[in-house]
Amino acid sequence: AQKITQTQPGMFVQEKEAVTLDCTYDTSDPSYGLFWYKQPSSGEMIFLIYQGSYDQQNATEGRYSLNFQKARKSANLVISASQLGDSAMYFCAMREGNTNAGKSTFGDGTTLTVKP
Amino acid sequence: GAGVSQSPSNKVTEKGKDVELRCDPISGHTALYWYRQSLGQGLEFLIYFQGNSAPDKSGLPSDRFSAERTGGSVSTLTIQRTQQEDSAVYLCASSLESATNEKLFFGSGTQLSVL
Numbered sequence: 001a002q003k004i005t006q007t008q009p010g011m012f013v014q015e016k017e018a019v020t021l022d023c024t025y026d027t028s029d030p031s032y033g034l035f036w037y038k039q040p041s042s043g044e045m046i047f048l049i050y051q052g053s054y055d056q057q058n059a060t061e062g063r064y065s066l067n068f069q070k071a072r073k074s075a076n077l078v079i080s081a082s083q084l085g086d087s088a089m090y091f092c093a094m095r096e097g098n099t100n101a102g103k104s105t106f107g108d109g110t111t112l113t114v115k116p
Numbered sequence: 117g118a119g120v121s122q123s124p125s126n127k128v129t130e131k132g133k134d135v136e137l138r139c140d141p142i143s144g145h146t147a148l149y150w151y152r153q154s155l156g157q158g159l160e161f162l163i164y165f166q167g168n169s170a171p172d173k174s175g176l177p178s179d180r181f182s183a184e185r186t187g188g189s190v191s192t193l194t195i196q197r198t199q200q201e202d203s204a205v206y207l208c209a210s211s212l213e214s215a216t217n218e219k220l221f222f223g224s225g226t227q228l229s230v231l
Binding site: 004033042043044045046047050052091093095098099100101102103104105106107108109 | 119147149156157158159160161164172205207209211214215216217218219220221222223224225
């Protein structure tokens with residue numbers, strides 16, 4: 001089974017609206033961490049947000065929040081008040097156990113297009 | 117420089133030739149990672165450096181791939197006898213330490229095309 005599944009190859013959202021990008025994961029390790037990265041057309045991956053499996057609250061970073069539903073093994077990214085600059089590819093990633101963040105498994109990504 | 121720098125940004129080579137890709141991490145970052153990204157896909161881990169040593173080379177796809185890091189700074193990824201399936205974007209990232217929730221800083225990658 002895929003460790004990280006992003007079911008939406010492409011998403012569209014109107015500027016200033018909120019959008020949710022889906023991510024489901026598969027692991028039997030009780031300790032894990034989930035990351036979201038943004039990759040604009042320039043190619044550079046940019047860290048957005050991190051959620052640890054034992055964190056009690058959903059992570060938030062500015063306009064980004066992570067809707068963490070542990071029982072459903074989902075970690076959806078919510079972007080509020082979308083901006084044109086949010087148009088990019090978004091990747092969900094997971095590290096398991098005590099492996100370091102750099103050895104995360106990545107999903108195939110979702111391309112987000114923000115319409116003016 | 118302020119960020120992770122990779123060179124060249126684009127490399128076109130002929131099948132069978134060797135190529136070297138360079139990564140200059142953020143100064144002071146001890147951990148360095150190489151990844152491969154095929155078109156429309158996520159990142160595939162290749163190798164990890166802590167300082168100059170490589171405790172994890174498990175992602176290198178074949179013995180044609182090797183990497184080194186010198187002075188705890190610059191790293192080069194070498195692909196020998198390139199094949200068409202090696203065509204991809206090669207990304208490098210660095211982090212201050214190698215921790216479970218460490219923030220990674222990425223370069224813009226090298227687009228490798230093997231003809």
